[in-house]
Amino acid sequence: MRILLVGSKKAGVKYCLSCLFLLTMLAAAAAMKFLLPASGATTVQGCLPLADKTIVLDPGHGGYDPGVMANNVEEKKVVLEIALLLRDYLQASGARVVMTRETDRDLLVLPAAGPKKQQDMRNRMKIAAAAAPDLLLSIHANAITSPRWRGAQVFYKTDHEQAKMLAEAVQQQLRRVLGNTDRLSKPGDYYVLNEAECCAVLVECGFISNPEEAQLLADPAYQAKVAWAIYLGVLQHLAQPPETAQ
Numbered sequence: 445m446r447i448l449l450v451g452s453k454k455a456g457v458k459y460c461l462s463c464l465f466l467l468t469m470l471a472a473a474a475a476m477k478f479l480l481p482a483s484g485a486t487t488v489q490g491c492l493p494l495a496d497k498t499i500v501l502d503p504g505h506g507g508y509d510p511g512v513m514a515n516n517v518e519e520k521k522v523v524l525e526i527a528l529l530l531r532d533y534l535q536a537s538g539a540r541v542v543m544t545r546e547t548d549r550d551l552l553v554l555p556a557a558g559p560k561k562q563q564d565m566r567n568r569m570k571i572a573a574a575a576a577p578d579l580l581l582s583i584h585a586n587a588i589t590s591p592r593w594r595g596a597q598v599f600y601k602t603d604h605e606q607a608k609m610l611a612e613a614v615q616q617q618l619r620r621v622l623g624n625t626d627r628l629s630k631p632g633d634y635y636v637l638n639e640a641e642c643c644a645v646l647v648e649c650g651f652i653s654n655p656e657e658a659q660l661l662a663d664p665a666y667q668a669k670v671a672w673a674i675y676l677g678v679l680q681h682l683a684q685p686p687e688t689a690q
């Protein structure tokens with residue numbers, strides 16, 4: 445400002461414009477240094493935390509199979525919404541995400557040979573195997589006859605140390621983010637976990653049979669919280685040092 449007072453008005457304006465131009469160039473140079481890789485081999489994509497990871501997301505049920513239904517809530521719809529949000533979070537962190545379904549559909553190839561459920565599950569696992577993923581997450585919601593029970597819970601592939609660690613990380617984040625359960629992760633005897641060839645967990649996002657939790661699970665804001673918690677668990681697990689995370 446003092447420059448304008450000592451010089452002519454015209455010269456002052458010119459000086460200010462020169463300064464502005466110089467500052468703009470410096471800012472652009474700083475931005476380029478920040479955005480561009482230090483070496484030609486690195487890319488911005490390569491800097492993302494899940495850049496080299498492939499993750500299969502399996503929203504349970506779909507199409508002919510609604511999953512569990514209670515309190516006017518269908519499992520197949522809730523888990524698809526959560527999985528689609530989780531896909532977006534993982535992709536934003538650089539992961540390659542392969543979904544077993546992205547719409548309300550089953551995995552049957554008609555005419556179905558043998559029981560529908562078996563063919564549907566076999567085809568899900570074919571998609572998973574073809575993706576050769578680092579992780580597989582199957583997303584479900586629970587229901588039992590008593591309306592009393594509630595709380596999200598993570599099950600992991602039996603005798604798989606990495607799956608156990610992933611389940612613990614996701615369960616920890618579900619407890620922290622949702623703030624409404626103290627459940628612990630457990631090994632699970634599920635087809636999708638038994639057949640998976642990689643680190644695999646199954647997330648039961650809550651109990652549709654509990655009226656209050658059913659309403660939460662149908663709420664898009666709560667679905668986003670569940671997806672965010674699962675995402676943080678995945679990030680926490682994969683961020684561990686290679687000797688313990690691989």
Ligand SMILES: [Zn+2]
Pocket residue numbers: 504505511512519584585
């Ligand atoms: Zn289910």
